[in-house]
Amino acid sequence: MAAFTVAHIAIRFLAPAADPAILPIVFVLSGIGITMVTRLAPNLAVNQTIWLFISVVVMIVVLAVIRNLDALARYKYSIGILGVILLLLPIVIGQDRYGAKLWISFGAFTFQPGELAKIAITLFLAFYLALNREALSVSMRSFGPFRIPRFKMLLPLFVMWGISLIVVIFERDLGSALLFFVFFVIMLYVATGRASYVFVSIALLAIGGVVLYHFFGHVQTRVNIWLNPFKDPAGDGYQIVQSLYSIADGGLAGTGIDKGMPTLIPIVESDFIFSAIAEELGLFGGAAIITLFLLLTVRGLATAARAKSDSSAFAAAGLTSVLAFQTFLIVAGVTKLMPLTGVTLPFMSQGGSSLLSSFIIVALLLRAGDEGTGRETELEPSKKTLDSQRLEISSGGAHASSVLHGSHIRGGFGLQSEESGVLGRVALGKRLTNLVTVFTLFFTVLLGNLTFLMVIDAPRLQALPTNNHTIAKSAYVQRGAIMTSDGVTLAESVKQDDGTYVRNYPHDGMASHTVGYISTQYGTAGIESSMNETLTGHADHSDWRSALYSMAGVNTAGSSVVLTINSQMQAVAEAALQGYSGSIVVMDPATGAVLAKASSPSYTHADLGTV
DSSP states (O other): OHHHHHHHHHHHHHOTTSOTTHHHHHHHHHHHHHHHHHHHOHHHHHHHHHHHHHHHHHHHHHHHHOOOHHHHGGGHHHHHHHHHHHHHHHHHHOEEETTEEEEEEETTEEEOHHHHHHHHHHHHHHHHHHHHHHHHHHOEEEETTEEEEOHHHHHHHHHHHHHHHHIIIIIOOHHHHHHHHHHHHHHHHHHHOOHHHHHHHHHHHHHHHHHHHHHOHHHHHHHHHHHOGGGSTTTTTHHHHHHHHHHHHHTTTOSOTTSSOGGGSTTTTTTTHHHHHHHHHHHHHHHHHHHHHHHHHHHHHHHHHHOSBHHHHHHHHHHHHHHHHHHHHHHHHHTTSSOOOOOOOTTTSSOHHHHHHHHHHHHHHHHHHHTOOOTTSOOBOOHHHHHHHHHHHHTTOOOHHHHHTSOTTHHHHTOOOTTSHHHHHHHHHHHHHHHHHHHHHHHHHHHHHHHIIIIISHHHHHHOTTOHHHHHHGGGSOOOOEEOTTSOEEEEEEEOTTSOEEEEOTTTTTTHHHHOEEETTTEEETHHHHTHHHHTTTTOOSSHHHHHHHHHTOOOOOOOEEOSOOHHHHHHHHHHTTTSOEEEEEEOTTTOOEEEEEEESOOOGGGGGGO
16 A cells, blocks of 8 residues: 555656546556465465556656657657567577476576567557658558558568467467567547558458468367366366356355355466455456456546657557557456466556556556646657658648548648648547447446356356365265165265265275266266256155255255165286276166166276376
């Protein structure tokens, strides 16, 4: 709270005209993020808090040093080169973690240069587009009924497409590649208003996606996990399956802080922190987070609309799009709306690199907002653009059309078009309004999908036999026994001093493949899975009282399941297979009842975790 108070006071001095809503939204998101990181990974809480203080200080320093974004635009090529170097650096000296090569290390210190690269590249694109906006807008060629940009104008688009493919191929970072490509397309649209750029970009994205899916295994794996994570819930699909289980447990109001089981999700404090929020704060909490990000997006784009120059406007629009689309990617990924991409949730996920870059973006947004001049003020082109066009016109090198389609200098000649002066402000405002509409639609889809998972689909997810969350919560219910036809107990629940029940297998190893297992890590299998409703008492209709309790959802002791297997025949069959690989099935020819069913190699429940 002290850091946020100091930051607020500093910003009132350094950027008094900046949007007053941005900082409070960021503080709320960061505060909830620190709370969740402390709950999910206490050993990382101090480090995350330190990074938060550092990030706030850096935000203030950036505001103090960068007093004008137009002045920063003079160094656009240096910034762009720095961004590309940071983006490609992990390919050369990066470390592979969790299947992606994103980190570089200096002793005990690790950092993701890609987090800073996205800021540098966004600024370069903003300043480049500010200088070449009108050339990109008017340089079109007719192709049948369509008007498409000239190839030299599309070249930056193809370059960005190529960089995105390189990131996916060599760094195996699908999220960053998609993020870079999309925010570039967004900035191109905001700068030119040409839908043709968007259509070409969608085509390139589709082509790239098909190629990557067919030729690169890690992309194919991500897509297959998204399509059917339950095909391998204990393997490749484990992360997203556990995320869905956590979200389904949240309900409307959540389980409460520290009362859910989100820690069953690997790396939950980073990539899956939203799943933990949804489980412990419920649909209301998850929806509030999404709404806060939407508000931040709207205020960021409003800042772009108020900016006094092309450079500031495009920088604000691009940086806001980075935060907004990154939020969409990660929330959509953990809720199975689209494949997991591995990006972090801004301001909330554990990780110093992500936190630092997010606060630098906030500082730049505040600086752009502090320069804002209001809706009715003309956009100001860069000084270089004005000087170069004055020189061209005075030397007679400009045709009438170039004057008509020049930069905002037209105002000096009394000529106006939809891209100049106040009209240019109106045109930009319309594009930003369209962008707000698109992001509102995106976040509305997130809210709808979250509501579906937590309200409509939750009962189905909770009832799945592989749902280890439901299994863990059923520890307070006495599970029924599994017995052979001659009365030998193969599985039973033993009550503990704390009132919970632990599953015990008195003859561990006997008929293991048939009996199956129940595990908070692997879910259930065998009879433990197929007869789960009966064993837990949820489908006990043995008498009228039990039937009423089952229909009312009242927890009752589970019913026992008696198998047709004979323990003596089972023991003989298993002994016969010792040292061999194979299986034996013994059946009663008169009734078809299975009297013994053995398979080798087998396992014991005591060794389940090592199998």
